[in-house]
Amino acid sequence: MTSSLQAHVVGRADEVPVGEGRAFTAGGTPVAVFRLRDGSLRAVAAVCPHAGGPLADGQSDAKVVVCPLHLNAWRWDGTPTTGAGPLPVYAVREEDGALVVEL
């Protein structure tokens, strides 16, 4: 499983302001990266599995991300809290100021 994962540098870490999400492309996959208020990073699919909404425009907290179109929410492990389908989640880290997403 892990062997098939690939690390992609998608942008600079400072492109994601605290509390907000920004969208990037990792090897042809659109990814929304969020910086939580504690400074940690989270990465999920950029496109909402419900109706294609832009998740990087959504609001978030330490536990969930909320899609701006219909207010569906997912925990950071990708499990839904509002009955929508599961949301793909990806490993993300900061390396020398670069934003690295694995998928």
Add this chain to the structure above:
Amino acid sequence: MTAILGAATRPRSEQQDVDTRAQIVVVGNGMAGARFVEEVLERDGGRDFRITVLGDEPHGNYNRIMLSPVLAGEADEADIVLNSHDWYAERGVELRAGVRVERIDTVAKVVHAADGTATPYDHVVLATGSHSFIPPMTGVRTASGDLLPGVVGFRTIDETRQMLAAARTHRKAVVMGGGLLGLEAARALQAQGMAVELVHAMGWLMNAQLDAEAGGVVRRSVEELGITVHTDAMATEVLGTDRVTGVVLKDGRTLDCDLLVVAAGVRPHTDVAVRSGVEVERAILVDDRMATDVPDVYAIGECAQHRGTVYGLVAPAWEHATVLADLLTGADPDAAYTGSRTATKLKVAGVDVAVMGVSTPERESDEFLVISEPKRGVYLSVVVRDDQLIGATLVGDTRKVAFLTQAFDRRTPLPTERIKLLVDLSDGDAEVGVAELPGDSQVCNCNGVTKDRICGAVADGCTSLPAVMDATRAGKGCGSCKGLVQRIVEWAADGNLTEEESASWYVPGVPLPKPELIAAIKEHDLRSVSAVFATLARGGEEDAKSKMGLASLLKMIWGSDYVTEPDATFVNDRVHANIQRDGTFSVVPQMKGGVTTPAQLRRIADVAEKYDVPMVKVTGGQRIDLLGIRKEDLPKVWADLGMPSGYAYGKSMRTVKTCVGSDFCRFGLDDSTQLGIDLETRFQGLESPAKIKMAVVGCPRNCAEAYVKDVGVVATGKGRWEVYVGGAAGASVRKGDLLATVSTTSEVLELVGRFLQLYRENGNWLERTYDFVPRFGLDRLKAVLLEDSEGLCAALDEGIQRSIDAYTDPWARDLAAPSSPGQFRTALPLTVLPQVPVR
């Protein structure tokens, strides 16, 4: 050998001897008696009790309510069997069907039956029910005292069989009694092909449940079936020697018939009780424990009289059975029966009828509301006392029965507009009783949630409205279905709802109602959303779904001293445009009062062409909408437009529609256009619990729809203006309430400002004015805003002024300096936008 034989029989009798279980004897195997046995068994009563049931009828137990369908040929006898003989045998309950009880020796504690048996008891339960009342009529009985052949009551399966047999060989029936049973019998016999005449002694049908007018509506429907109805008609004589040939009425008329069904009411079976020395009035007297005045003798069902009431419906009988089973088995030693509020819904002669409580007002102060449409066969009435529903009658249209039953049973609050009890003026969905609503019908149109999904969420353990809303998103769209969702949840949970603690909170993530929250924010000087979470949320935890409401509230409280945090703000407010289904945005420049200029239109046209705007649309708010703009193009679009934001995206003051008023219109009474522009200028962009739409019209012709706006102003001539609040023509339609009539436009501006600030300070998050105004109460609203009854006006004026002073155009502001890096970056990098159709 003898010893062995003896030994062979011994254990059985020994078994009986060593059976230390107490003996319950139930007298009567009808709906009440059988239910009592079931309830005892359900409470593991079989461990502690031996149960013997003595039933007069030679059958197992059957559903007496279903006799009418059997008579009408709509159900088989087999369909209505509740518990067969086998059922009793399998559960170790001794059923002695066809055995009539003579008397109870309450000293020796033995039940004596007509078959000569004596059954000892520890507890005896009288569930003897009632029998048809046969009024005294000459010739109704033969010399032996039996009913004349062809005369039957309508109470038992045997009587039903007799009628069915008669319907096959005879053709003309008279039914005596225009109550529920009589009407059912008449309809059923008519369905069996008999010619039926109905004779009722009182002035109108169903007089016990309905008033004269409702009874008249039922009569019409019955007559439409082809049944002849005689009211105020007493039968005094029954004709015929070997079999009935007719009845003679008091007025001398004779009605021929070969079947006479007597459904003139029932009387409780009390003879066993009387013979046994148990106290009887109209029925057997019982207390809240269903106990009679004799120790260990109980009575339940139609033979019992509790607090002066004898019930003739199955629901109270079953409640009796439940309470007594609780008490005798010890499952609930404190169980008590305190009376039933009976509500019944049935089909009478093809007409839907629901009745509960009283049918007419009883006191001077009782409110009585009637809708009568005899032509359509509809009669609806409610009786309200002290703001509680004490009675309702629905004939021909029982759509509101679910709501009314709930209001009646649980004494839930009633709408102040009482008419809504009977018809729903604003919302077609609400007319439907939730019980009748098909499972696959869509309840929440915004999120496509069906009744089944809501019920499923309840079944999965959601025990409160917010929990169900979170699990299904039902009611989380426009919110107009929330009332219906709540009723379905209540219905599905069958009363086992928990009141979510958070129901009173302003937002789910901070455990405080709005007034307390405002006080705490001021006390702790909290100027940002993150500061509110850190100080007031449980564990200091932030909550994504609370951020938007808090941001709005803080901006209202602090004005320009509010500390903006982009992550606290919903995307619409971060980029000052309304997000569309494909992730593009709509841009609506401000156009005060709906007034524009050729120069503005030229600029809008240029922008539309330059950015390939897929659609340019005139909005309902008298502005121009540019739809399908890419997020990254927003600043450029604003710069090219050079117009301020119209706030068509926020929970804020949106727009003021106007008509052309006295300047142009030949009917205009005043300058509505200028007042609209002044209102929009003063209150532009004001954040609020939900969006605010306004309109000003120059005469009551209401061309700009001021009557259905959050704030609507109507010129009535001679400089006077009417100010309406709480109107809406969106997901809900509501005419605004007239707050005041004032004489100057400055008074309009002052009053509207006060109203807006009161709403902003007291409205729940996302609560529109059309909910807020009725909740706050129009009378109180008038007192507070017009007479300053609570001394708030100075603070309201000050509060609104602070927000007005804090106004800046967000487009100009963020053009000068983006509020955060990447504010306008695309969030869908690989999607080619717009995806919406280009027109």
